[in-house]
Every structure is written in C-alpha cells, then in structure tokens.
Amino acid sequence: MIIIPAIDLRDGRCVRLERGDYSKETIYDQDPVAVARRWVEKGAKRLHLVDLDGAKAGTPVQKDLVIRIARSVPVPVEVGGGIRTEETIRYYLENGVKWVILGSAAVKNRELLFRAAQEYPGRVILGLDARDGKVAVEGWLETTSTDPLTLVETAASWGVHEVIYTDINRDGTLKGPNLEALAEIAGKSSIPVIASGGISSLGDLLEVKKLAPLGISGAIVGKALYSGAIDLEQAIACVETQAVE
Numbered sequence: 001m002i003i004i005p006a007i008d009l010r011d012g013r014c015v016r017l018e019r020g021d022y023s024k025e026t027i028y029d030q031d032p033v034a035v036a037r038r039w040v041e042k043g044a045k046r047l048h049l050v051d052l053d054g055a056k057a058g059t060p061v062q063k064d065l066v067i068r069i070a071r072s073v074p075v076p077v078e079v080g081g082g083i084r085t086e087e088t089i090r091y092y093l094e095n096g097v098k099w100v101i102l103g104s105a106a107v108k109n110r111e112l113l114f115r116a117a118q119e120y121p122g123r124v125i126l127g128l129d130a131r132d133g134k135v136a137v138e139g140w141l142e143t144t145s146t147d148p149l150t151l152v153e154t155a156a157s158w159g160v161h162e163v164i165y166t167d168i169n170r171d172g173t174l175k176g177p178n179l180e181a182l183a184e185i186a187g188k189s190s191i192p193v194i195a196s197g198g199i200s201s202l203g204d205l206l207e208v209k210k211l212a213p214l215g216i217s218g219a220i221v222g223k224a225l226y227s228g229a230i231d232l233e234q235a236i237a238c239v240e241t242q243a244v245e
Contacts, residue, residue: 006222054082070096103127170198
C-alpha cells in the first residue's frame with residue numbers, strides 16, 4: 001500500500017478544507033510546485049492533485065498550475081476537480097498528468113466515463129466521494145441519490161483503473177478514516193481502491209493497511225502531513241515496507 005500526498009489547489013495556493021467546506025480553508029503554502037517537490041524529496045511515489053476552484057466551478061481553473069506541477073516532479077500525478085469534458089481529459093493526459101479523476105462527471109455523464117475509460121485504458125480513476133452513504137458531486141456541494149457500490153460496479157465493468165473513496169464527513173477532520181465503509185467498498189470492488197479522508201496518524205495508516213487484502217492499494221493523506229501529525233518519510237518506511245499481519 002502506498003501513501004499519496006494530497007495537494008489541494010485554490011487561488012494558486014496549497015490549501016486544505018474541512019469536510020469540503022469552502023468557508024473552512026487553511027492555507028498551507030503559497031507555492032504548490034515547491035510543495036510537490038518537497039513531498040517527492042521525502043519519498044512520495046505519486047501525488048494527488050485537486051483543483052478545488054474547478055470542482056466548484058464545474059470546469060478546470062488551476063489547469064496551468066496542475067501541468068506545471070506534473071512537469072516539475074519525476075513521479076506520476078493524478079488530478080481531479082472540474083473535469084467534465086473529453087477535451088479536458090485529453091489536455092491533462094497529453095500534458096504530463098498520469099491519471100484523471102472523474103467524480104461529478106461519473107455520476108452525471110456516464111457516457112463520458114465510459115468513453116474515457118475505453119480511450120485511455122489504465123488512466124481513468126473514479127472519484128467516489130460519499131456523504132452519509134450517498135455520492136456527492138459538484139465540489140461536494142450536492143448530494144445525490146446514487147449508491148456508491150452500484151457506481152463502483154459500473155465503473156469497473158467499463159474498465160476504470162481505480163477508485164478513490166473519500167468519506168466527506170471525515171475529510172480534513174483528522175478524526176480517522178471510515179474503515180467500515182472502506183472495507184465494504186473494497187470488498188465488493190473488482191478494481192483497486194485508494195482510501196481518502198480523515199487519516200490522522202501512523203496508526204490510522206496501519207489500520208487502513210490491514211484492509212489491503214480486500215483491495216486497498218493506497219491511502220491519500222492531506223492535512224495530517226501539513227500539520228505534522230504524520231511524518232511522510234517515517235510513514236513510508238513503516239507502511240510501505242511492513243507486511244500485513
């Protein structure tokens with residue numbers, strides 16, 4: 001299981017929100033490119049980028065910054081936020097981004113998800129953001145009636161590469177991941193699942209790793225890295241090398 005640092009972009013800066021609430025923002029750095037390089041220097045093998053402005057606007061806002069980050073580091077990056085068209089998907093994948101994450105589009109435009117997975121095999125990720133058992137879209141501002149498990153099954157059958165499962169009620173809170181929901185999603189998913197939301201300590205990461213046999217392949221960590229609650233080098237040394245008991 002790998003650890004994937006999150007870099008959330010808003011107004012050109014590296015920030016974190018609490019439970020996706022745009023009014024609860026903490027600014028961590030004015031230079032996201034430097035942040036990306038720092039995480040790679042500390043051992044990150046992959047980076048998770050989110051265009052928060054794009055997620056809210058429904059179209060990419062920070063795409064130039066995303067590309068600068070992707071081209072400035074020697075590890076693959078994934079990006080989500082405001083990706084709603086084939087043109088955007090093509091732009092990112094042809095300019096240095098390894099994977100695109102479709103969240104709102106996966107719910108509201110299933111045809112786009114299907115076409116993207118077919119055209120770019122191995123490079124499309126389903127962003128499954130859930131609140132109280134239902135999928136949320138539009139920068140988490142809208143909760144739908146879509147069942148997460150049904151969406152995962154559909155995406156997997158279409159050839160989507162992975163699923164990033166985020167429990168919105170845990171995201172940015174440092175209250176620990178929703179292990180029960182992760183186990184349920186991973187246990188019923190035929191494609192790898194990446195855990196996201198609430199991871200606050202090395203202990204949390206080790207608890208998530210216990211779910212690796214179910215198909216959890218990675219964990220995205222955000223606020224805990226920026227606050228110093230988790231030391232990335234220490235976590236990688238422990239989590240990525242330690243066998244599951």
